[in-house]
Amino acid sequence: MLRPTRIRDLLGLALLAAVVAWLLIRSMYGSLPPIPVYAGASLYPVAALEVVLAFMIRSRVGKHEIGDGPRQLHPITAARAVALAKASALVGAASAGVWSGFLLFLMPQRAVVQAAAEDTSGVLVGAFAGVALVAAALWLEHCCKTPEDPDEPSGGDPAT
Template sequence: MKPLRPALLVGIAVVSGVLSWAGAKLWDSLGDLPGVPAAAPVVLAVVAVVLLAAAVSIRARLRAQRDREPDAKGVDPLSAARAVVLGQASALVAALAVGVYGGAGVFLLSQLDQPARKAQAVTAGFTVLAGIAVIAAALWLQHICRLPEDHDDDPTAPAAR
């Protein structure tokens, strides 16, 4: 499994943000732009907390296992891989959400004179922050679950006998 690169997530957020801003501008010129759902930042914040809890738990178990503490509960490799996959999928969706709500939020900033638009812009801002929290937690979880470097392909490494 390859690690998820932050540049990919930034690219997804930027492209979806530009498309979202253009779509919001077009939609608003044709009719009434739909509102930003109030549940969006809450859902992303819950996902960030779940990923953070998984990362803290796996990190503590790995440290206990490394320090050879008695009664240390090891980390099942398959469970760690599943956690990383969940984190990577969450980060990709969060990058998309950051872009979509960021683009819509930038468009809504031009209409702050309307109270409803101001509330929607604030909600979009909180959604962007929660999405960034998901991305940060997912990348940290991925970092914790990485395998030690394999030096089998290194020609300067001493050969195993």
């Protein structure tokens, strides 16, 4: 049985990534190129695709259109969507952590280092993109749960 992604695991990963990034940035910031605003924006399209996929799967599951027939959601497709959601949640948490580590270093430096002030907007875009990907991934995972069966005493589990 596949268990839902735990928020505390994602927070732990983000915290670890933030600490490691902060330690690395502390010693290497002067040798890094400027961070453009769009540097972390690559996760936004992935998050948007996962939200669309989540709504499509949610619709099919809600209408009990699960099976291997035409216009039905194949169970393997739902299982792949759960795997995508779990992996994306981890990537989003790690990414948000790395960008947060950057931000923790940049915020005190903004008043004295012009480059830190200029890099802050790109770092914020990246951090929010990581959070958006985690949210989309958790929503996708939630939408892949099987509908509740009145014969079962507990709720549905994610599709496996």
